[in-house]
Amino acid sequence: MEYLYTVENIKRILGPWEHPEIQLSECRICSNLPENVSKVNVPSRNEFGVFPNEVAKLEEFILVKYTWQILKCPVCGRLYTDEYHYESLVGGGEDEYLISRIEYADALELLKGIKAKKLIKDGARWLVSW
């Protein structure tokens, strides 16, 4: 399935998640996740950060780039951004992963700011295409 990258179509995809049906405190996944959570890996020093277990339970929802995507809680539908940054340092780089809970309106603003061409459905997730 393919849609043109328009605000109407973004709303169609995000729309069902505008109003989560349960409170944050009632969601067994979201209630155990802080608003922002990050981890840093430093492969050259053999240091690897750890996320709370709940992070792995979030589902890929909209893949924008390989460095950032939108995740969705399978229980309540709350949205998260998943960002990856690489920092090049002397003696080896650092990989930083950041998960942040965002409101529907923020997700919409973020996606509206992208100059993409299409939204392509790939299984349960959407891919942004240029």
Ligand SMILES: [Zn+2]
């Ligand atoms: Zn949730």
